[in-house]
Amino acid sequence: MVPIISIILGLLVGALVMIFSGYNPVNGYIALWNGIFGDAYAIGETIRQISPYILAGLAVAFAFRTGLFNIGVEGQLMVGWFAAAYVGSAFTMPMYIHLPLSLLAAAAAGALWGLIPGLLKAKFRVHEVIVTIMMNYIALHVVNALIKTVSGGGFKTEKIQPTASLRSDFLSNLTDYSTLHYGIFIALSMVIVMWFILEKTKTGFELKSVGFNENASHYAGMNVNKNIVLSMIISGAFAGLGGAMEALGTFGNMTSRGGFTGIGFDGIAVALLGANTPLGVIFGASLFGSLKYGANNMPNAANIPLEIVSIVIALIIFFVASGYIIRVAILRMNKKKEAK
Amino acid sequence: MSKRKYGLALSLVLAASALLGACGTDKDKEKDTSSSTGGNASDFSIAMVTDVGGIDDKSFNQSAWEGIKQFGKDHNMSEGDGGYAYLQSKDDSDYTPNLNALTRRDFDLVFGVGFLMEDAINTIAEQQKETNYAIIDGVVDQPNVASILFKEQEGAYLAGVAAALMTKTDKIGFVGGMEIPVIERFEAGFVAGVAAVKPDLKVDVKYTGSFDDAALGKAAAGRMYSSGIDIIFHAAGGTGNGVFSEAKERKEADKNADVWVIGVDSDQYEEGKVGEENITLTSMLKRVDVAVQDISNLAKEGKFPGGETKVYGLHDDGVALADSRGAIPQDVLDQVEEYKQKIADGEIEVPEFAK
Numbered sequence: 127m128v129p130i131i132s133i134i135l136g137l138l139v140g141a142l143v144m145i146f147s148g149y150n151p152v153n154g155y156i157a158l159w160n161g162i163f164g165d166a167y168a169i170g171e172t173i174r175q176i177s178p179y180i181l182a183g184l185a186v187a188f189a190f191r192t193g194l195f196n197i198g199v200e201g202q203l204m205v206g207w208f209a210a211a212y213v214g215s216a217f218t219m220p221m222y223i224h225l226p227l228s229l230l231a232a233a234a235a236g237a238l239w240g241l242i243p244g245l246l247k248a249k250f251r252v253h254e255v256i257v258t259i260m261m262n263y264i265a266l267h268v269v270n271a272l273i274k275t276v277s278g279g280g281f282k283t284e285k286i287q288p289t290a291s292l293r294s295d296f297l298s299n300l301t302d303y304s305t306l307h308y309g310i311f312i313a314l315s316m317v318i319v320m321w322f323i324l325e326k327t328k329t330g331f332e333l334k335s336v337g338f339n340e341n342a343s344h345y346a347g348m349n350v351n352k353n354i355v356l357s358m359i360i361s362g363a364f365a366g367l368g369g370a371m372e373a374l375g376t377f378g379n380m381t382s383r384g385g386f387t388g389i390g391f392d393g394i395a396v397a398l399l400g401a402n403t404p405l406g407v408i409f410g411a412s413l414f415g416s417l418k419y420g421a422n423n424m425p426n427a428a429n430i431p432l433e434i435v436s437i438v439i440a441l442i443i444f445f446v447a448s449g450y451i452i453r454v455a456i457l458r459m460n461k462k463k464e465a466k
Numbered sequence: 467m468s469k470r471k472y473g474l475a476l477s478l479v480l481a482a483s484a485l486l487g488a489c490g491t492d493k494d495k496e497k498d499t500s501s502s503t504g505g506n507a508s509d510f511s512i513a514m515v516t517d518v519g520g521i522d523d524k525s526f527n528q529s530a531w532e533g534i535k536q537f538g539k540d541h542n543m544s545e546g547d548g549g550y551a552y553l554q555s556k557d558d559s560d561y562t563p564n565l566n567a568l569t570r571r572d573f574d575l576v577f578g579v580g581f582l583m584e585d586a587i588n589t590i591a592e593q594q595k596e597t598n599y600a601i602i603d604g605v606v607d608q609p610n611v612a613s614i615l616f617k618e619q620e621g622a623y624l625a626g627v628a629a630a631l632m633t634k635t636d637k638i639g640f641v642g643g644m645e646i647p648v649i650e651r652f653e654a655g656f657v658a659g660v661a662a663v664k665p666d667l668k669v670d671v672k673y674t675g676s677f678d679d680a681a682l683g684k685a686a687a688g689r690m691y692s693s694g695i696d697i698i699f700h701a702a703g704g705t706g707n708g709v710f711s712e713a714k715e716r717k718e719a720d721k722n723a724d725v726w727v728i729g730v731d732s733d734q735y736e737e738g739k740v741g742e743e744n745i746t747l748t749s750m751l752k753r754v755d756v757a758v759q760d761i762s763n764l765a766k767e768g769k770f771p772g773g774e775t776k777v778y779g780l781h782d783d784g785v786a787l788a789d790s791r792g793a794i795p796q797d798v799l800d801q802v803e804e805y806k807q808k809i810a811d812g813e814i815e816v817p818e819f820a821k
Contacts, residue, residue, distance in 0.1 A: 167570075171563050270675065274645075281646045282585075303593045305562055376559055381582060384518075384644050384676035388557065422560060425553060426567045429546075432520075432554045 128449045128456070135452070136445030140438035144430065153428040154438070161423025162416040168423070170301025173310050174376060176415030178203070180313040181368030182393025183400060183407035184320050185236075185361045189254075190402045191324060192357035193337035198243060198258025199365040200390025201265030202236040204383075206366025208269045209235035210373035211380040212276060214286030224289040229312070229370050236366020237359045239265060244358030248351035254358070262386065270382040282381040292375040307375030314408070316364060321404040323360070333357050365390065392418075399447060417442060510766045512537065513551045513573040514758075515564040517580030519677050519703045521554055525731035526703055526754060530579045530602065532732075533755030537762045547571050561586035569597050575765045577602065577758060581648055587611060598770050600761050602754060603648050605775055613775040614757050618648065619655030619816040620809050621750040621785030622699070625728050626659020627805050628748060628787065629697045630667060631798045634724055639670040639690035641709050643677040643702035652701035652730070652750075654820040662805070662814075670695060671820075674705050683708025691716060691725055697747060699728040706730060710737045713745045726793070733788040749788035756783060781810050 141151035162172050182199050189196035196202075210232035217224065243257035273283055292307040300306075324330040335343045336353045344350050368389060373380060396414050400406025417439050424435045445452075514534055516527040534550050543549040551573070553564040561583050568576045569590065576597060578587045581604035591599050591608040598610050605613040629638050640656055642649045657669050670690055674682040683705035690698055691712065698713070700706035706729075713725040717740045727738060729749030738746030757778050764770055778784020787802065794802075808814045 167566065175559070267675075281644070285585075303566070372559075377585070379585065381558065381585075382644065382646075385679065419563070422553075422556075422563055423567070426564075426571075432556065436556075 128453050129446060131452050131456075132445045132449050133442065136442035139445065140441045143437055143441065144434060147434050149430045149434065150428070154424055154430050154435075157424045157427035157430070158417075158420045160427065161420035164423070165302065166300065167302040167304045168420070170297070170304030170306035172416045172419045174304065174306045175419040176411050177307075177309040177313045177375070178368040178371040178389050179392060179396055179411035179415045180310075180407060181316060181364050181371065182389050183396030183411050184313075184316055184404065185364035185368065185390075186393045186397035187400065187402040187404070187407050188320055188324075188364060189240075189357055189361040190397060191337050192333045192353060193340065194244075194247070194354065194357055194361070195255050196240065196243075196258055196358065196361050196365075197255055197394065198239065198261045198265075198390075199361075199368075199393045200386050200388075201258070201262035202239040202362040202365035203369040203372075203387065203390045204262075204265045204269050205239045206232035206236040206369030207373045207380050208272055208283070208369070209366065210290075210370035211283045211286060211378075212272075214290030214374055215284040215379065216276075218287060219289065221289040224287065225292070225374070228286070228290045228374055229367065232366040232370035232373065233363040234366065236362040236364070236369065238362070240358040240360075240362020240365070241355065244355040247358070248354045262390070266383065266386065269380070273380060273382045283379045285378050286374060290374055291378065292371070293378070305376050307371075309371040309375040312367065313371070313411075316367060317404045317408055320364070324404070329353075329356070365393075368393075395443065395447065399443075413446065414443070509548075510541070510575075511543070511548050511550065511573045512575045512577070512762050512765075513553070513568040513571070514577035514579055515561065515568065515583065516552060516554045517582060517677070518555055518557065521552055523678075523704045524707065524734060524737060525729075526752070527579050529732045529752070529754040530577060530758050533758030534577070534762070536755065537759045540759075541766070558582060562590065565590045565599075569594050574598060575600065575762060575770070577761075578604075579754070580604070581646065598765055598772060600758075602757065607773065609773045611773065612761055612771045614761065615775060615777045616752050616754075616757070616784050617777060617779035617816070618651040618701075618750075618752060618785060619658070619818055620780040621752065621787065622652045622655030622701070623659035623662075623809065623814075623816045624780075624787050624802055624806055625699055625748065625750045626656040626661075626669075627663055628659075628790075628794060628798060628802050629656075629699060629728060630660040630663035631801060632726070632747065632794060633667075633697050635694045635696045636664065636667055637670070637693070637695040638667060639672065639687075639695040639698040641683060641686050641690075641698055641700040641702050641706065642671065642673040643705055644675055645673045649673075649701050650820050651818055652699075654817045656699050657820065658817050659805070674702055676705050677703035679705050680708035680711065684712045687712035687727075696724040697726040697728065699730070699750070701730045701750075703731075707737070710734070710745070714738070714740045717743055717745050729788070735788065735791060744791070744793065746790075747793050748790040751786045751788050753778065753784050753786070780806060 144151040144154050185199045210228045213231040214228040243254045246252040246257050247254045292309050297306045332348050332353050336350050340350050392414055396410035399410035421435045421439050424430045425432050519527050521527055521531055538550040576599050578601045584604040587599050587601050588606045591611045600612040602614045660669050672686045676682055687709040700709045709727055713727045716723045716725045726747040727745055728747050731752045734749045735746045738744045
């Protein structure tokens, strides 16, 4: 109930913004709707957009469950992107080795980027928020330098071999030449993996326990430091796979970047919207991904400037995130009625 | 009681959304028929996709859009389907969907503004052979794509000559965006131009790594002006706006401060206004608008240069220096003119790559 009211409220306030700036909100929302679900192409692109969001959301959520705030998903995603693009383009081998290897390289690169803040936290109690933020910048510039090196002074890596690609003619034809790729299945299977680790294994129990109370876990005989490092590694691996979505699916290479992709930071919101549960992340990512992609159609079909669109989308997400306020409001309303 | 109310509200919303959805498809159909019957005076239509800098970046994207608007005006076209339009990219994953959206709206010619769009245009040109594409600052080898390049180094060379003649502190700076071939051409030409006048003067070159971060540009400019540099040439799109704001702040604080900016791509005179004063020395024009109109005209006449690469330089006004509006004295302008002549005559070969 509450999420639905939140979305409606967000849409209403967004409509007010459009009215006050002189645009027709009905046309705007029709454009948004069509941008997300309008035709096969739009649906394909929306799903494509959701895939990396799921993985970024999982990465944040997983670390959260162990009581770690991994803001470094952005950086882990970028090193994963590069690793997948490099392995995907530099080697020639059959697909059943090449594709898994490229994915593995991305996960490993992301894990490595998560390992460093994990170790620093475990060994020296350096707060992971500071380290991961800084690791983002290191990732951005290291990756740019690496792109320059491997491309011999250029600004983008070679296109990946078809044997490493997640794209398929089948999905492409199905969705009218959209860039939809098999990454969504990888993302969804990782959702199951996260659920399995957390709920069905001893390690997962320990990880969660450390998240609830470090001291109690320590007293119970768990190795807290080991769990912190492990959590960051797994979190980083999820993020790295998110980068692989971009490398092996959407773009097929990596271009040197002027700034962050934003996917990693949005991942924080995705995880929070999803209450840090695997299933919740799917919903959070779907909301973020479809709004982000669908919003592009508002300037295209309804002539609403991108700046207004950004405000409207931000409002919708804001209201969804502030579901707590709405819950309190409902509670108050009910109480008043009872008093009468 | 309340639960039932919410249920009612929910079903109302669902009903409304279903209705709206229906409206949507109707509307689209209407639109389709109106554009196919031709509400526009011309049956030729053009559109463009911006790079991440946005349509109002006061340089590159804006210049391309001005060109498209001018072309539309010249041919009695109106903004919208069947006429001319643009879409902005927030992110590099928007290139393909944006190009696709415009293709689907049946524009005859779609411009991709910026080298970053090379891959996206290459892919879509292969899929959509009916539509013509043009890429600015990049090269795509497809029969339905025209590639547009500029000899930025020639214009930058003149800017370098002017800067070297105008500097009082004998210190000059260059603020670049990302270290990519296009921007490196700006740097190479600028440095060569400065060296032609003052061989001992070393240009302070700083790449910010970004085209849309004004704060980075401001920081770089702040450092340069503090180190005694009095003229900065920026080739950094939106990042360059920070160079302007730093210079303007310094001018505001001290009217006699010797701070100048050389603008890029468009005439950035308006950017440099500080009350009565102006800190824009001149701008190196990169006439993306001229190129856009040129290609559009060719396409309209059925002579679209598909598969070709067109290079615009000094000789065909593809690059030039803007009117300095008195900031540069006539004798310096005369000297700049001499160099311009020499380049046009082929007497000076401006290097394309930074040393």
